[in-house]
Amino acid sequence: MDMTIGKFAAAGNVGVETIRFYQRKGLLKTPKRLEGGRRYGSEDVRRLLFIKQAQSAGFALEEIKELLDLDAGDDRERARAAAKRRLASLDERIAELNRARAALERLIGECASGKKGPCPILASFGL
Amino acid sequence: MDMTIGKFAAAGNVGVETIRFYQRKGLLKTPKRLEGGRRYGSEDVRRLLFIKQAQSAGFALEEIKELLDLDAGDDRERARAAAKRRLASLDERIAELNRARAALERLIGECASGKKGPCPILASFGL
DNA sequence: ATAGGTTCCGTACCATGGTACGGAGTCAAG
DNA sequence: CTTGACTCCGTACCATGGTACGGAACCTAT
Numbered sequence: 009m010d011m012t013i014g015k016f017a018a019a020g021n022v023g024v025e026t027i028r029f030y031q032r033k034g035l036l037k038t039p040k041r042l043e044g045g046r047r048y049g050s051e052d053v054r055r056l057l058f059i060k061q062a063q064s065a066g067f068a069l070e071e072i073k074e075l076l077d078l079d080a081g082d083d084r085e086r087a088r089a090a091a092k093r094r095l096a097s098l099d100e101r102i103a104e105l106n107r108a109r110a111a112l113e114r115l116i117g118e119c120a121s122g123k124k125g126p127c128p129i130l131a132s133f134g135l
Numbered sequence: 136m137d138m139t140i141g142k143f144a145a146a147g148n149v150g151v152e153t154i155r156f157y158q159r160k161g162l163l164k165t166p167k168r169l170e171g172g173r174r175y176g177s178e179d180v181r182r183l184l185f186i187k188q189a190q191s192a193g194f195a196l197e198e199i200k201e202l203l204d205l206d207a208g209d210d211r212e213r214a215r216a217a218a219k220r221r222l223a224s225l226d227e228r229i230a231e232l233n234r235a236r237a238a239l240e241r242l243i244g245e246c247a248s249g250k251k252g253p254c255p256i257l258a259s260f261g262l
Numbered sequence: 263a264t265a266g267g268t269t270c271c272g273t274a275c276c277a278t279g280g281t282a283c284g285g286a287g288t289c290a291a292g
Numbered sequence: 293c294t295t296g297a298c299t300c301c302g303t304a305c306c307a308t309g310g311t312a313c314g315g316a317a318c319c320t321a322t
Contacts, residue, residue: 014298024299025281033279045288045299058257065235069279079256087254088246095239098232105229108192112222119215127214129206130185141268151269152311160309172269172318196309 009049016048020056027056035059035073066101067094136176143175147183154183162186162200193228194221 017024030036036055039046055076062072071094078087115132144151157163163182166173182203189199198221205214242259 012299023281026279028301029280041300054257054262058260058262061238061260061262062235063279064231065238066232067235075256078254082254084246084254087256088243091239091243091246091254091256095236095243098236098239102229102232102236104191105193105225105232108189108194109222109225109229111188111192112218112225116215116218116222119211119218127205127209127211127218129202129214129218130181133185133188135181135185135188139268140270150311153309155271156310168270190309 010047011049012045013048016052016056019053020060022056022060030056030059030069033069033073035069035076066098137174138176139172140175143179143183146180147187149183149187157183157186157196160196160200162196162203193225 011019013024013027017027020027027036031038036052036059039048039052058076059069059072062075063069067075074090075094078090081087111133115127115129118132119127119129138146140151140154144154147154154163158165163179163186166175166179185203186196186199189202190196194202201217202221205217208214238260242254242256245259246254246256
């Protein structure tokens with residue numbers, strides 16, 4: 009349950025340097041030095057995995073920090089409000105990506121068949 | 136129909152420096168200097184708008200360059216293949232964002248009501 | 263023709279999210 | 293008790309996508 013930074017990083021599938029980077033940024037805490045260096049536990053791993061998940065969900069490290077702080081605190085209203093803001097911008101992002109998806113599908117269709125000439129990539133994007 | 140770099144940048148709602156940056160990166164061409172400097176036309180604006188759209192659709196500048204090159208060329212099969220690759224990664228991205236969306240919604244629900252204590256942000260993400 | 267606004271160009275700087283490097287200390291096994 | 297692996301720490305460097313700066317040239321209106 010207790011591990012050195014190397015194992016910890018491996019547990020989150022990131023590099024040791026990344027852990028230190030997150031510590032500098034305040035996303036992870038730097039445990040006290042004790043008998044033979046700093047030790048990390050499963051709470052830390054949980055936090056690290058959250059960072060990775062949130063990140064792949066499109067959150068910036070600053071935003072993830074905000075979420076982590078809210079999780080630690082107990083102001084439900086603030087947390088709820090922040091989550092709603094994130095949800096709104098996430099929805100916007102998803103809509104954008106779906107528009108691009110439609111354009112790409114259109115492109116693949118128009119680019120198909122034996123027609124000669126260039127693929128109308130820009131045209132597929134409505135331009 | 137002909138404009139200076141300032142108008143051109145304004146037409147795409149970007150800064151003059153951004154135009155020059157795109158030129159350095161090969162995303163936009165640098166027109167020949169003629170009578171009183173370089174001039175830009177509606178084809179350039181179209182290209183610029185495409186860059187912006189593709190960008191907001193999550194494409195990196197390098198990828199956009201690839202798309203622009205394909206649009207210029209006439210290898211339909213290559214263009215089609217590239218579009219399919221992009222479509223696949225776009226779908227993955229969209230799925231990821233939807234997972235995050237679900238987590239946020241769960242969070243907002245669990246964070247609601249008058250319950251005391253901290254919001255289970257990490258828990259909402261399944262951690 | 264002179265002032266003010268643009269343009270041109272190189273170079274430097276910024277934020278984000280890391281990655282690498284080098285030296286010193288520590289720990290465990292042979 | 294020495295070797296090798298790992299840790300700690302500061303600092304430097306990297307890519308991406310720009311943004312800013314400063315001097316020189318040039319364009320336009322008065």
